[in-house]
Amino acid sequence: MSFPWAKxxxxxxxxxxWMDKQLxxxxxxxNSVGAGYPxxxxxxxxxxxxxxxxxxxxxxxxxxxxxxxHYAANSGIxxxxxxxxxxxVNSGWMIRYAxxxxxxxxxxxxxxxxxxxxxxxxYKAPREMLWLLGxxxxxxxxxxxxxxxxxxxxxxxxxxxxxxxxxxEAIPLVGKPIQELLLGGFAPDxxxxxxxxxxxxxxxxxxxxxxxxxxxxxxIPGSNNPTGVDVKGPQDTVPFHPYYTAKDGWTIGLALIxxxxxxxxxxxxxxxxxxYIPANPLSTPAHIVPEWYFWPWYAILRAFTFDFLFIPAKLxxxxxxxxxxxxxxxxxxxxxxxxxxxxFRPKFKIFFGILVxxxxxxxxxxxxxxxxxxxxxxxxxxxxxxxxxxIILPLLSSLEKPEPLPNSITESVTGKPLKTxx
Amino acid sequence: MVRIIGILxxxxxxxxxxxxxxxxxxxxITNPPAETAEHEFHxxxxxxxxxxxxxxxxxxxxxxxxxxxxxxEVCSACHSLRHVAFRNLEEIGYNEDEVKAIxxxxxxxxxxxxxxxxxxxxxxxxxxxKFPKPFANNVAAGAANNNAIPPDLSLITKAREGxxxxxxxxxxxxxDPPANLPDANQPxxxxxxxxxxxxxxxxxxxxxAADDMVSYSDETKxxxxxxxxxxxxxxxxxxxxxxxxxxxxxxxxxxxLLIATILAYLSYRTIWAxxxxxxxxxxxxx
Numbered sequence: 001m002s003f004p005w006a007k008x009x010x011x012x013x014x015x016x017x018w019m020d021k022q023l024x025x026x027x028x029x030x031n032s033v034g035a036g037y038p039x040x041x042x043x044x045x046x047x048x049x050x051x052x053x054x055x056x057x058x059x060x061x062x063x064x065x066x067x068x069x070h071y072a073a074n075s076g077i078x079x080x081x082x083x084x085x086x087x088x089v090n091s092g093w094m095i096r097y098a099x100x101x102x103x104x105x106x107x108x109x110x111x112x113x114x115x116x117x118x119x120x121x122x123y124k125a126p127r128e129m130l131w132l133l134g135x136x137x138x139x140x141x142x143x144x145x146x147x148x149x150x151x152x153x154x155x156x157x158x159x160x161x162x163x164x165x166x167x168x169e170a171i172p173l174v175g176k177p178i179q180e181l182l183l184g185g186f187a188p189d190x191x192x193x194x195x196x197x198x199x200x201x202x203x204x205x206x207x208x209x210x211x212x213x214x215x216x217x218x219x220i221p222g223s224n225n226p227t228g229v230d231v232k233g234p235q236d237t238v239p240f241h242p243y244y245t246a247k248d249g250w251t252i253g254l255a256l257i258x259x260x261x262x263x264x265x266x267x268x269x270x271x272x273x274x275x276y277i278p279a280n281p282l283s284t285p286a287h288i289v290p291e292w293y294f295w296p297w298y299a300i301l302r303a304f305t306f307d308f309l310f311i312p313a314k315l316x317x318x319x320x321x322x323x324x325x326x327x328x329x330x331x332x333x334x335x336x337x338x339x340x341x342x343x344f345r346p347k348f349k350i351f352f353g354i355l356v357x358x359x360x361x362x363x364x365x366x367x368x369x370x371x372x373x374x375x376x377x378x379x380x381x382x383x384x385x386x387x388x389x390x391i392i393l394p395l396l397s398s399l400e401k402p403e404p405l406p407n408s409i410t411e412s413v414t415g416k417p418l419k420t421x422x
Numbered sequence: 423m424v425r426i427i428g429i430l431x432x433x434x435x436x437x438x439x440x441x442x443x444x445x446x447x448x449x450x451i452t453n454p455p456a457e458t459a460e461h462e463f464h465x466x467x468x469x470x471x472x473x474x475x476x477x478x479x480x481x482x483x484x485x486x487x488x489x490x491x492x493x494x495e496v497c498s499a500c501h502s503l504r505h506v507a508f509r510n511l512e513e514i515g516y517n518e519d520e521v522k523a524i525x526x527x528x529x530x531x532x533x534x535x536x537x538x539x540x541x542x543x544x545x546x547x548x549x550x551x552k553f554p555k556p557f558a559n560n561v562a563a564g565a566a567n568n569n570a571i572p573p574d575l576s577l578i579t580k581a582r583e584g585x586x587x588x589x590x591x592x593x594x595x596x597x598d599p600p601a602n603l604p605d606a607n608q609p610x611x612x613x614x615x616x617x618x619x620x621x622x623x624x625x626x627x628x629x630x631a632a633d634d635m636v637s638y639s640d641e642t643k644x645x646x647x648x649x650x651x652x653x654x655x656x657x658x659x660x661x662x663x664x665x666x667x668x669x670x671x672x673x674x675x676x677x678x679l680l681i682a683t684i685l686a687y688l689s690y691r692t693i694w695a696x697x698x699x700x701x702x703x704x705x706x707x708x
Contacts, residue, residue: 041697083505083577086664093664094671238697246690253683260679264672265477268580276581276661277573286620306442320435333424372450379443383436390432394425414700 003222005234007035032219038237039244040225042413046116047223049109051248052255054211056106059259061204063099064148071151073197075190078153079278097267103145104270105259107293110138118331119352121340122224128332130217135328137210142294142325144203147196149291150188154275159288161188161196167301170315187281227412228340229405235418236409287369295366296359297321299378300385302370320382327389334389337397344403351392358384459607463600465617467584468591472655477673480666481659483515488638489656490514492649495636496629497575498529500567502555505576506660509549513663514656521549530554568612570625579654579661586654591618593650596628 009030011017020027030036070089072081085092114134117123123131146164150157165188168179184191222231231237238244262269270292274285290298304317327334342348358381365378406412473482490511493503508525512518531544532554547554556572557563563571579586595618599608603622609615613623630646638644658665 080505087505087510093668097668242693243697246686246693250683250686250690253679253686257676257679257683260672260675264668264675267668273581273583273585276577303439304442306438306445308438316438323431323435327428330424330428334428336425372446372455376443376446376450379439379446383439383443386432386435386439390428391436394428414703 002031002036002219003038003231003234003237005237006031006038007239009034009036032215033245034241035239037219037240038231038234039223039240040231040236040409041238041243042225042227042409043223043244043247044226045251046112046120046226048248048251049113049116052251053106053109053113055252055255056102056109056259057204057207057211059102060099060106061208063095063102064201064204066095067099068201071197073151073194075153075193075279078151078193082152094263097263100271101259101263101267103148103291104262104293105255106141107145109255110141111293114138115356117224118355119342120224120226121228121335121337121342123332124335124340125332126221127217127224130214130221131332132329133210133214133217135325137207137214138328139325140203140207140210144200144207145291145293147200147203149275150193150196151200152275153193153279155277155279155283155285156272156275156288158188158279158281159285160290161192163288164290165192167318167321170312170318172315188279224340225409226341226343227406227409228344229407229409229412232408233410233418289367292363292367295364296362297324297366299362299366299374300324300382302366302375303378303382305375305379320386324382324385327386331389331393335393335397337400337402339402339405344405345396345400346403347400348393348396351388351396354384355388358388459604460621463603463607463617463622464620465591465595467587467618468594470587470590470651470654472586472651472658474655474658474665477669479669481514482655484640485652485655486514486659487516488640488642488649489652489654489659491636491638492630492653493575493656494524496649497653498553498556500556500563500572500626501575502557502572503553503576503660504555504574505552506663507550507552508547510663514659518549525549525551528554530556568625572626575657575660577661579657581661586658588618589657590650590654592616592624593630593653594647595619 009020009024009027011020011026016026019025027036067085070081070085070092072078082096085096087093089095117131117134146160150161161183165179165182168182169175171178180186182192183189184195225231272289289295298321301317301321304313304320307313308316337345337348339345342352361381362378362385365374365381368374408418410416410418473480473485493501508521508528511521511524516524525547528547530547532547532551534543534545535541536543557566560571573581579589582588584591595616596614597617599615603615607622609623613625614627615622616624630649633646634644636644636649642648662668
């Protein structure tokens with residue numbers, strides 16, 4: 001579906017017409033990311049991170065497939081096979097550093113993409129399904145990244161796997177069997193490494209599938225925009241191609257500059273030194289920390305230090321950590337404000353700013369050792385996190401008086417009212 | 423309904439976190455955690471730079487060869503270098519014959535199987551072999567070293583927080599324990615005080631104990647600091663042998679991307695010129 005003024009695909013060559021009758025793939029592309037897809041004319045640079053997340057997903061899949069040709073998923077030789085890639089495989093060091101840092105860039109893109117959706121109300125009707133699919137992509141990406149970090153079988157791989165699968169142990173009655181099922185044993189070992197490798201190879205293709213549905217769901221109502229006002233006429237839109245292909249194109253170049261600068265000049269800056277030590281079940285690292293993109297959730301997990309009645313603190317932490325992400329599934333129904341864009345919500349704007357700082361604080365505490373004052377700070381920050389989504393947003397929709405909205409996108413951009421065809 | 427349940431869950435989580443914070447803060451104030459000696463006496467790595475540092479960094483091959491000499495004559499008695507092969511030494515400036523000679527004269531033999539009998543045997547290493555381990559296994563390594571297993575050095579500058587400066591600091595950082603060091607942190611038998619090591623005492627005796635432990639062929643004075651610096655540089659190379667290729671490739675990739683991005687930006691400006699012109703008019707009108 002698209003707007004009635006969308007350009008119609010008209011094949012000019014004989015081959016094009018023949019193809020269009022038999023398999024209208026060019027028509028599909030034309031209507032999806034071509035001139036046949038009108039997009040709001042006022043999208044700002046925050047709308048570029050969806051395509052950038054897609055770019056880094058492709059980087060991960062391509063580099064990952066090549067790495068899998070040389071990697072050995074066996075606890076006895078996994079670590080050495082990674083060093084073999086780094087030393088003896090032609091350009092293996094480049095492929096591995098691209099893959100290791102590509103994961104970070106995927107998460108940078110996806111976090112900014114989620115943040116944009118939160119601020120501009122992209123999760124609100126009629127885009128709830130689009131948002132829900134996005135949360136599913138994020139969860140799948142977390143699982144994929146976690147299992148990928150286990151594969152080099154260094155110290156942080158092993159102990160990270162032990163801590164994260166240990167979370168399931170906190171579930172009453174079924175926790176222990178679930179943990180053993182996940183690991184294929186009582187502790188991370190060859191069985192765990194093998195199944196993590198298998199799933200790490202599978203899940204990215206599941207992500208691609210959900211991404212296709214995500215884009216499909218996007219194309220039904222079309223993109224949201226910084227005003228949050230619906231598209232009302234042809235003047236409000238520009239054809240996706242060449243306008244947004246050109247805009248996405250140059251930011252892809254910009255993102256790759258940052259990415260390659262990091263992977264060629266500081267390739268281990270985002271990693272942990274301990275992961276260059278082979279896994280050793282008999283020696284626990286001083287501080288077990290996950291990769292930086294999990295730090296906010298790790299801080300929430302560790303913020304629960306006291307049992308609540310009969311619920312142990314560990315179980316509370318696990319429930320809270322999963323709830324912190326699962327709450328996003330309910331967001332479209334928690335925030336009932338009819339105004340989408342945070343630009344026109346004076347109070348929401350302030351709370352959103354606090355949330356951004358709050359998550360950064362949680363991230364900092366999650367990467368720090370589990371000592372005071374970091375635990376106390378993460379308790380306050382986690383309290384705000386839950387209060388923001390579960391208390392402030394639901395109440396704000398009835399307490400806040402939004403500012404007047406522009407009549408149309410065109411009016412907000414040019415200052416002149418939209419000419420309606422009728 | 424979703425909102426009511428949400429508010430209740432939010433009140434529970436946030437409320438309990440605030441209660442936990444209160445209880446934790448009370449504990450923190452009434453019973454503050456004691457400063458640990460490890461925290462008080464531990465020192466950050468010394469400030470030292472290497473030619474391989476930074477985006478333009480390159481190895482100093484003369485220094486790597488000196489560092490290799492220190493590894494060969496001092497470190498290799500206890501530490502393995504299992505990811506590096508003798509043939510790799512050609513990358514730091516030795517020629518093929520020199521590498522053959524280094525391998526053939528190596529103090530430790532490479533384990534093998536006797537082709538005639540099938541029995542376990544050993545032979546001098548070949549250039550294609552990785553550096554043989556000084557101990558047959560971890561048990562033997564522990565037994566010979568007061569139960570502390572000497573770590574493999576191939577990746578050591580990447581496997582320690584602080585990298586090569588940390589290795590240099592550790593090698594040059596042995597000293598007498600300070601007078602105010604608590605008894606619990608005094609070096610026990612077989613341990614040596616070193617404030618750069620995380621728990622202050624380590625089993626390794628000062629490996630570079632005196633100047634001129636090795637005699638350099640390039641007439642560099644072999645002070646402790648010089649030997650420590652050279653071997654640290656050598657261990658940067660063993661951990662990251664492709665460092666120079668990485669830096670060179672990085673600049674080529676960045677140059678290409680910069681040009682491509684500028685061109686892409688200019689075409690973006692051209693394509694959007696008409697839409698932007700309409701927007702400019704708005705600012706002019708106002």
